[in-house]
Amino acid sequence: MKGNFIDNLPKVYGIYTGGFIGFIIIMAIAEQMGMTAKAIGIAFVAFTVFIYALIGWLSRTAQADAYYVAGRQVPTVFNGMATAADWMSGASFVAMAGGIYFKGYGYMALLVGWTGGYVLVASLLAPYLRKFGCYTVPDFIGTRYGGNLARFSAVVVLTVASFTYVTAQINATGTIASVALDIPFQYAVYVGLISILLCSMLGGMRGVTWTQVAQYIVLIIAYLLPVFWISNKMGAGFFPHFMLADEVARIGELEQQFGFVKNAAADLKSVPKGLAGITKAHSAVNATPWAFISLALAMMMGTASLPHVMMRYFTTPSVKAARKSVGWSLFFIFLLYSSAPMLATLSKLSLIDPNLPTGIIGKTFAEVEAIDWYQNWNQANLMFISDFNGNGTLELNEFFMGGKAVVLATPEIAGLPYVISGLVAAGGMAAAMSTADGLILAIANAISHDVYYKIIDPKAETAKRLLVARVLLVIIGFAGATIAAMEIQGILGSVIWAFDFAMSGLFFPLVLGVWWKRANRQGAVAGMLGGLIAGAWYLVWVRTGGSGFLGITQLTFGIFGSAVSLVLMVIVSLMTAEPDKATQKMVDDVRVPSGKSILGKSH
Amino acid sequence: MSNQQKHWEKTRGLLFITLAIWFVFSIGIFLFGAEMNEVTGPFGYPWTYWFTCQGSLGAFVILIFWFANRQEKIDEEFGFSEREDE
Numbered sequence: 308m309k310g311n312f313i314d315n316l317p318k319v320y321g322i323y324t325g326g327f328i329g330f331i332i333i334m335a336i337a338e339q340m341g342m343t344a345k346a347i348g349i350a351f352v353a354f355t356v357f358i359y360a361l362i363g364w365l366s367r368t369a370q371a372d373a374y375y376v377a378g379r380q381v382p383t384v385f386n387g388m389a390t391a392a393d394w395m396s397g398a399s400f401v402a403m404a405g406g407i408y409f410k411g412y413g414y415m416a417l418l419v420g421w422t423g424g425y426v427l428v429a430s431l432l433a434p435y436l437r438k439f440g441c442y443t444v445p446d447f448i449g450t451r452y453g454g455n456l457a458r459f460s461a462v463v464v465l466t467v468a469s470f471t472y473v474t475a476q477i478n479a480t481g482t483i484a485s486v487a488l489d490i491p492f493q494y495a496v497y498v499g500l501i502s503i504l505l506c507s508m509l510g511g512m513r514g515v516t517w518t519q520v521a522q523y524i525v526l527i528i529a530y531l532l533p534v535f536w537i538s539n540k541m542g543a544g545f546f547p548h549f550m551l552a553d554e555v556a557r558i559g560e561l562e563q564q565f566g567f568v569k570n571a572a573a574d575l576k577s578v579p580k581g582l583a584g585i586t587k588a589h590s591a592v593n594a595t596p597w598a599f600i601s602l603a604l605a606m607m608m609g610t611a612s613l614p615h616v617m618m619r620y621f622t623t624p625s626v627k628a629a630r631k632s633v634g635w636s637l638f639f640i641f642l643l644y645s646s647a648p649m650l651a652t653l654s655k656l657s658l659i660d661p662n663l664p665t666g667i668i669g670k671t672f673a674e675v676e677a678i679d680w681y682q683n684w685n686q687a688n689l690m691f692i693s694d695f696n697g698n699g700t701l702e703l704n705e706f707f708m709g710g711k712a713v714v715l716a717t718p719e720i721a722g723l724p725y726v727i728s729g730l731v732a733a734g735g736m737a738a739a740m741s742t743a744d745g746l747i748l749a750i751a752n753a754i755s756h757d758v759y760y761k762i763i764d765p766k767a768e769t770a771k772r773l774l775v776a777r778v779l780l781v782i783i784g785f786a787g788a789t790i791a792a793m794e795i796q797g798i799l800g801s802v803i804w805a806f807d808f809a810m811s812g813l814f815f816p817l818v819l820g821v822w823w824k825r826a827n828r829q830g831a832v833a834g835m836l837g838g839l840i841a842g843a844w845y846l847v848w849v850r851t852g853g854s855g856f857l858g859i860t861q862l863t864f865g866i867f868g869s870a871v872s873l874v875l876m877v878i879v880s881l882m883t884a885e886p887d888k889a890t891q892k893m894v895d896d897v898r899v900p901s902g903k904s905i906l907g908k909s910h
Numbered sequence: 911m912s913n914q915q916k917h918w919e920k921t922r923g924l925l926f927i928t929l930a931i932w933f934v935f936s937i938g939i940f941l942f943g944a945e946m947n948e949v950t951g952p953f954g955y956p957w958t959y960w961f962t963c964q965g966s967l968g969a970f971v972i973l974i975f976w977f978a979n980r981q982e983k984i985d986e987e988f989g990f991s992e993r994e995d996e
Contacts, residue, residue, distance in 0.1 A: 430924075551955075590947075901989075
């Protein structure tokens, strides 16, 4: 191929996408010829991980600029794809449709929150931080406010939030690797970790960028193909997003007909941990306005404070490109998020509608227990039925399922070939890996650049800096995997906590750094540490039986944390001296897109 | 008022408009979620349900591109747009 790599990107990824579709077709043919389900699963995961590792190796670099910000030459649309993969984690891919399936409207606040946050990113922060020319988010805080304490505080908040998040992603990678490769979870976690490190270790941000684009392509095909296929197979509509109104209404009818029968506590004890029944309406409004809005708001402000997302916009060629790139990111995210409720609808209807051949409610227990897919997923601990009322037929309240089953099991329930399940496993793996890569890199870069280079050894040579960065990458990865292997908390819970931690400590110090010239070092440090401590205190308080206030729950504690952060930052800033002339000039320069970046090209 | 101050004033104005639209789609409409869901909306879905599935999400995508274009116009107007384009 002629010309440089950047100019050839559409061609390179076009060929890659074609090759991947070719691979799916080959697998489909192999399945017809008798390839086993297990072999297909292994082939999908192994093939895709091999490709990512190859990209990671081809992107290896010895330059600081390429390692930290991919040389600042990633075109808008491709950066959009990379950000979408960076953003959509194992939780989005595997757990989101399940959450909507079980909790309906109240849960969909996450859809609104995880997209609306990008408006804040585009308008309040991304273009200005791009103009600043920093390598990491603490780099901005450290230079804008000045002083090692401010820089270090930002590293602390970043590490707390990102580390909470990354254990969940390594957990998800391990779960999928253990199912697809059929190895115990404790080992699968490390297989997942090694795959993750292969993408990021040699090429840093450059390697992660080009693997994330590849991972986005895999995950979006893996999510959309089954949704469209199932919808067409069920006769629900050829374009599900515009055509499922009847199905949504039908679920409402069935809910009325069956009613939500409350199970006795003693009966529920027999249900395996992690499985749930349908207890909430599908499309009716089932949450108070504040419950919905507070969750959405927490996720939106968290989005704008998460460093692994923000640092993706440091890689664009210009300020203008950074703004547009946020739009593209959200467009690519929208493709998956708007499909999740459709998948939840199709999945639910196919299970509960007695008029459909796949429906199991109303069948006898003997009939359901004889179904192949029921046996498989019951064995995998993701489905469970129990005849509580002893009448011999399955009622809505007697059927239990795990949240992951909506994405993982629906293709099989709808009677799609196994090749689709293999594809879904590869998609889930791509989603979890890409997010884990972004997060581990964010933490390792912050510690290597901001703590090691800027605070400990400012004279270090590039080779030494990059060596430290890589060693940290491995250490943080293994620490994350070790905690993930302990399986302390669920995937989704810890993801939401990460958003709350990030917004508690970073939202206002970042935003006010650009939009309020008077904000100074003392205020920022008070805001970061005070916010983080207040948020963490609230979480611990509610977790240990505290009643909470204003309807703020353990999922939205960031609202309290960030409010404390804002108040502290304003009061302390106003009580201390205003920033010096040089800093005020710096803020003025950040607000203008043209001209040199604040920090030099390689600082 | 210097050129730069005027530019920032306009930029801030655009921010407020953008945040106001953002507020409507992320918070405003969900204050009336229960009432609005009684009405049939686009493609036959109930209104609130449609907003949470597609409407608000799509509005955010359009809003960001609209914002980016407006901001570019403002930057051009005051001669602050970057020279080295992609």
